[in-house]
Amino acid sequence: MSKLRAILIANPKGGSGKSTLAVSLAGALATSGQNVRLLDLDKQQSANAWLARRPADLPAIWSFQPNQSTTDKSGWLIIDSPAGLHGKNLERALKMVERVIVPIAPSLFDMEASRTFLDALKTEKAIRKERAFIGMVGMRVTPRTRVAQVLEDFLQQHELPILTHLQDTQAYINAAFDGKSVFDLPAYQTQREREQWIALLDWLQQ
Ligand SMILES: Nc1ncnc2c1ncn2[C@@H]1O[C@H](COP(=O)(O)OP(=O)(O)O)[C@@H](O)[C@H]1O
Ligand SMILES: [Mg+2]
Numbered sequence: 001m002s003k004l005r006a007i008l009i010a011n012p013k014g015g016s017g018k019s020t021l022a023v024s025l026a027g028a029l030a031t032s033g034q035n036v037r038l039l040d041l042d043k044q045q046s047a048n049a050w051l052a053r054r055p056a057d058l059p060a061i062w063s064f065q066p067n068q069s070t071t072d073k074s075g076w077l078i079i080d081s082p083a084g085l086h087g088k089n090l091e092r093a094l095k096m097v098e099r100v101i102v103p104i105a106p107s108l109f110d111m112e113a114s115r116t117f118l119d120a121l122k123t124e125k126a127i128r129k130e131r132a133f134i135g136m137v138g139m140r141v142t143p144r145t146r147v148a149q150v151l152e153d154f155l156q157q158h159e160l161p162i163l164t165h166l167q168d169t170q171a172y173i174n175a176a177f178d179g180k181s182v183f184d185l186p187a188y189q190t191q192r193e194r195e196q197w198i199a200l201l202d203w204l205q206q
Contacts, residue, residue, distance in 0.1 A: 004074065005075070005099075006078075006079060006096050006098060006099075007025065007078050007079065007098070007100075008079045008081060008132075009078070009079065009081060009102075010085050010102060010117075011083070011102050011110075011114060012083060012113045013113050013114070015105070016104065016105050017103040017105060017166070018083075018103055019042070021103045022047050023047055023176065024181045025200075026181065027181020027182070028183045028201060030058075030059035030061050031059050031181070031184060033059070034075055035062075035074055036060075036076045037064040037075065038061050038062070038063060039068075039077060039078070039079045039080070041082060041093065042080055042083075050179055051179065053177070055178070055180075059184075064077060077097075079097065086120065090120075090121075091126075094125075094126040094127070098131070098132055101136075101200075102118065102134060102136050103136075103137045104139060105139045105151075106141055118136075118158055121134060134160050134161075135162075135200070136155055136158065136162050137164055137165070137200065138152070138162070139165075140166070140167075141165040148165070151165075164200045165196065166197075171185065
């Protein structure tokens with residue numbers, strides 16, 4: 001029996017790359033022919049604004065509303081969330097999902113805030129009972145820089161999977177203007193970006 005597979009994208013900091021990760025993941029799954037819904041819990045509505053710009057001839061991504069129920073339990077639900085998601089709202093979101101992806105940008109402030117968040121996340125019932133699993137993503141990383149190494153060392157300290165590092169590149173920014181993900185751009189232009197997603201997409205299939 002198929003079931004709806006829900007993924008929460010969360011990080012306490014604004015600008016850590018949650019919305020970019022959420023719409024890119026939605027794009028990756030949609031362009032591989034899967035049924036994808038996108039739920040935007042952030043008041044800023046970045047993911048929904050992106051979706052509103054999405055050209056109709058691209059693989060469809062369906063908008064999903066908070067409290068919407070669905071009888072179609074197949075495919076994916078990607079949930080973009082606001083900065084500082086905590087307490088009851090975090091608990092409620094965790095009840096919906098089987099995976100939480102935490103994008104972490106390589107700055108002292110992002111890493112410190114993420115440390116506190118990851119520690120809190122690990123104490124949540126859904127995580128403790130292994131109903132939902134956490135994966136971390138290095139976000140906006142320029143390879144072979146000092147900060148890339150600092151971030152890697154930080155991520156290694158947690159006993160959590162490091163899914164991938166997504167490079168700091170204009171491709172994400174340019175694609176978003178047109179309601180596209182990097183997976184909607186020509187493959188020859190986005191080969192490096194696509195390669196960096198393989199391990200993350202594999203983890204979702206496990
Ligand atoms: N891998 C990346 N490369 C380049 N720019 C990025 C990348 N990820 C995010 N950004 C940019 O960083 C800013 C913050 O990202 P965003 O996804 O809006 O974060 P959040 O949703 O966590 O606030 C945006 O301007 C976005 O375009
Ligand atoms: Mg956002």
